[in-house]
Every structure is written in C-alpha cells, then in structure tokens.
Amino acid sequence: MRMTSQKSSEELKTRTPKRQRGHDRVVVLLEAAAKVFARKGYEAATMTEIAAEARSSIGSLYQFFPTKLLLAEALHVDRLERLEAVLRGMVERSAGISPADGGEAIFDALGAFIEEFPEFPVLATRRDIPKDRKARARAELKELIATVLRQAQPPIADDVDLMSGIVLELLRMVVAVANEPEAAEDRRVVSELRLMLRRRLEEAAAKT
Missing domain, CATH: 1.10.10.60 (Homeodomain-like)
Incomplete structure (x- = not known):
C-alpha cells in the first residue's frame, strides 16, 4: 500500500x-x-x-x-490513490472519445469505485480533513480530469481549467449524495447531474 x-x-x-x-x-x-x-x-x-x-x-x-x-486519514489517502489510479487508467484509454463521453466515463468510474469502496463517501465528507492534504488531492484529481478533456476529440483546451473544475464539483456532489442514505435512494439526483455534465461538455466542445 x-x-x-x-x-x-x-x-x-x-x-x-x-x-x-x-x-x-x-x-x-x-x-x-x-x-x-x-x-x-x-x-x-x-x-x-x-x-x-x-x-x-x-x-x-x-x-x-x-x-x-x-486512522481515517491513512485509509482516505489509500482510497484516493486507488481512485487516481482508476483515472490514470482512463487517461490511457480515453484518447479520441468526445468530451461528453469522457465526462460520462468519469462518472461511471466514480460510481463503480463507490460501489467497491462504500466507505469512500464517508471519508471524503469528513469535516476534519487536513486542509493541505485536501488541497493537494483536489489539484491532482482536477489535473487528471483535465488530461481526459484535453485529449478528447474535439479537445477542450480554452475552457479546460473551468470544465475540469465543474466536473470535479459534480463528482463531489455525487459523493455527497452517496453519503446521504435518503438522497442516495433517489437515483434521479445522480441522473440529473450526469445530464448536466453532458450538456455542459457538449457546449464547451461546440466552441472549438
């Protein structure tokens, strides 16, 4: 580990x-x-x-x-590294797909990850996460998302920082929903977030 x-x-x-x-x-x-x-x-x-x-x-x-x-920090760091490994694998496989498909692939990967590691939403929504480590983790995840968007076809270049930030925030919302038992039962929340992401990425791709 x-x-x-x-x-x-x-x-x-x-x-x-x-x-x-x-x-x-x-x-x-x-x-x-x-x-x-x-x-x-x-x-x-x-x-x-x-x-x-x-x-x-x-x-x-x-x-x-x-x-x-x-203990929670050690476990959280381990799970974050596993998630980053998933995204790095996606970077290798996603060259040439559309930005919208890339965004959905990221959503799907996070959903599968949460199913495999159901403790991740609990760890990710703690209030006592050290700020310095949280900032580094966010930056690393955002850069991996940006890499997926840059190598999409057509690539998102001008708005890549904004779009990767939007993707990351939507993923954060999915994690928060997964940590709320009542909200987690409402699949429409995640479906709406997925639809919002696809439409926004399609708009960004249309500008290129």
Missing part, C-alpha cells in the same frame, strides 16, 4: 511498520476501519469497534494509529 503522494503533517505521527508482518497488520486494521466507517459513519464509529472488526486488541490498533483521525 502506497501512502507517499498526499501525506500531511498529521499522517507523519502514525507508526510506520518496518517488517512485513507489521505491514500486513496495518492492511487488516485499515480494511476493518473501512467496514466500520461504511456501516456506522465516521462520527459514530469507535476505535473499539474497529479493533473488534479486525480481531485485534485495542492496544495494537493504537500502536499503529493513535487516533481515529489518523
């Missing part, structure tokens, strides 16, 4: 395992946290429940992650 590209000052306070057994233990703890966060939410989840889910002692959990914030 990589946790290098988006580390914050808070993350440096976690213990870094030096042996494979320690690395394996951290993976188990993170996956247990993912299940508990997805099931109970971030605020309601407790370190005791996470330790129990991992079949670990609370002391072992605190040994690697002294606070719930540090």
Whole structure:
C-alpha cells in the first residue's frame, strides 16, 4: 500500500511498520476501519469497534494509529490513490472519445469505485480533513480530469481549467449524495447531474 503522494503533517505521527508482518497488520486494521466507517459513519464509529472488526486488541490498533483521525486519514489517502489510479487508467484509454463521453466515463468510474469502496463517501465528507492534504488531492484529481478533456476529440483546451473544475464539483456532489442514505435512494439526483455534465461538455466542445 502506497501512502507517499498526499501525506500531511498529521499522517507523519502514525507508526510506520518496518517488517512485513507489521505491514500486513496495518492492511487488516485499515480494511476493518473501512467496514466500520461504511456501516456506522465516521462520527459514530469507535476505535473499539474497529479493533473488534479486525480481531485485534485495542492496544495494537493504537500502536499503529493513535487516533481515529489518523486512522481515517491513512485509509482516505489509500482510497484516493486507488481512485487516481482508476483515472490514470482512463487517461490511457480515453484518447479520441468526445468530451461528453469522457465526462460520462468519469462518472461511471466514480460510481463503480463507490460501489467497491462504500466507505469512500464517508471519508471524503469528513469535516476534519487536513486542509493541505485536501488541497493537494483536489489539484491532482482536477489535473487528471483535465488530461481526459484535453485529449478528447474535439479537445477542450480554452475552457479546460473551468470544465475540469465543474466536473470535479459534480463528482463531489455525487459523493455527497452517496453519503446521504435518503438522497442516495433517489437515483434521479445522480441522473440529473450526469445530464448536466453532458450538456455542459457538449457546449464547451461546440466552441472549438
């Protein structure tokens, strides 16, 4: 598991395992946290429940992650890196498609990602995310989206910064909807966001 590209000052306070057994233990703890966060939410989840889910002692959990914030941050960074890997793969596959199709592909990728990692919306909507790490993550995701739009046919060049920002904001809204049980049941919300994105990208492509 990589946790290098988006580390914050808070993350440096976690213990870094030096042996494979320690690395394996951290993976188990993170996956247990993912299940508990997805099931109970971030605020309601407790370190005791996470330790129990991992079949670990609370002391072992605190040994690697002294606070719930540090545990959530480590898990969030891991999930962000996985999402960025998905988008990098999309960059390689999306050359030549229309901007609107590229936007929908990004939407589809995020939907599949949330299904695979249901804890991601919980992590992404926390109020205690370190500002510096949040800004870096946003910049990295926005640049990956911009790359997809630049290599579309016709490419979006003049408005690429604006459009990539719009795509990112719509994706943020999808994540927020996924974190609200009542809103998540209304598929029309996501459908409307998808339609808005397609129309806006078609308008931008028509200007080229």
